[in-house]
Amino acid sequence: MRKKAVGLGLWLCVGLAQADGILFVGNSITHHVPSPSVGWTGDWGMAASSRSSDYVHMTVRKLEGSGQARISFESLNASNFEKDPSPLNADSVWKKIDASAADRVVLFLGDNVKAEPGAWAQFVSAYESLITRARGKGKQVVCVSLWWSAETRNADLKRLCEANGGTFALLPPESQSAQARAPGHANKGVASHPGDQGMRLIADAVYTALEQGRKR
Numbered sequence: 001m002r003k004k005a006v007g008l009g010l011w012l013c014v015g016l017a018q019a020d021g022i023l024f025v026g027n028s029i030t031h032h033v034p035s036p037s038v039g040w041t042g043d044w045g046m047a048a049s050s051r052s053s054d055y056v057h058m059t060v061r062k063l064e065g066s067g068q069a070r071i072s073f074e075s076l077n078a079s080n081f082e083k084d085p086s087p088l089n090a091d092s093v094w095k096k097i098d099a100s101a102a103d104r105v106v107l108f109l110g111d112n113v114k115a116e117p118g119a120w121a122q123f124v125s126a127y128e129s130l131i132t133r134a135r136g137k138g139k140q141v142v143c144v145s146l147w148w149s150a151e152t153r154n155a156d157l158k159r160l161c162e163a164n165g166g167t168f169a170l171l172p173p174e175s176q177s178a179q180a181r182a183p184g185h186a187n188k189g190v191a192s193h194p195g196d197q198g199m200r201l202i203a204d205a206v207y208t209a210l211e212q213g214r215k216r
Contacts, residue, residue: 021072021102022063022210024056025093025130027079027112029147029193029202031056038187045075047182047193055194058203059106063210074100082112085126097134104213105134106206107166108144110157124156131164141166142209144202147194149176169209175201 024030032046040046045054052058060071076096081089097105107130113123134141143161145154145168158168174180180198185191194202 020069020104021074021100022060022104022106023074023076023097023100023102024059024106024108025076025078025097026106026108026144027077027082029055029111030108031075031077038190039185040187040190045194045199047185047190047195048199049196053196053199055199055202055206058199059206059210062203062207066211072102074102078109079112081126082109082123083114085113085123087126090126090129094130094133097130097139098137102139104140104142104210106142106144106210107131107161108147108202108206110146110153111148120153120156124160127157128160128164131161131166135165140210140213142169142206142213143167144169144206144209145171147171147175147198147202148192167209167213169205171205172201 028046030045031043032040033043034041042048042051044051045056048054052061056073056075060073063071076093078093081093107127109127110123113119131141131143141161141164143157143166145157149171154170158170161168175194175198180194180201181191182193182195182198183191184195
């Protein structure tokens with residue numbers, strides 16, 4: 001596949017023959033450009049060991065391996081939306097979703113919401129608007145639970161997702177184990193992200209949810 005930038009924070013990975021498309025909207029776990037200051041040299045989902053080992057690329061390979069046609073896909077880092085889910089930032093993310101030809105949207109958001117009072121409520125309101133607008137355009141939506149798990153917050157995301165016609169992908173308990181992280185990185189922030197094993201667990205959950213949603 002070839003990879004090209006198509007706008008701030010957005011990358012398009014195009015197969016040889018374009019068929020169904022997926023837009024992955026997330027944070028650094030979905031895509032992070034090189035950041036030498038923290039020892040991150042990758043240009044893919046942090047902290048996979050290679051592009052092919054991040055959850056986005058593993059999910060697409062699983063779908064194509066199940067017999068689906070070659071899939072085009074995009075990765076959008078929307079961490080700014082998590083930190084500041086203002087109407088302006090929400091509209092910015094929505095415009096990218098709306099402009100995408102993808103018929104499926106994976107939302108892996110919520111881990112970077114600020115801890116201050118009211119921040120989570122503001123985020124879930126804006127998050128729900130992304131789901132309803134995407135569903136209104138006929139797109140299949142998958143919502144992924146938080147990597148840094150928080151039971152109450154995951155319950156909020158599940159409720160909003162399913163109430164608006166989306167499919168919720170709950171990461172398994174194994175994702176919270178040390179083996180799912182990337183402890184080989186010197187920077188503690190990078191090391192807390194999913195390593196290859198963690199990325200595989202995410203890909204499995206997302207793949208299952210995409211298949212469930214497709215069969216509805």
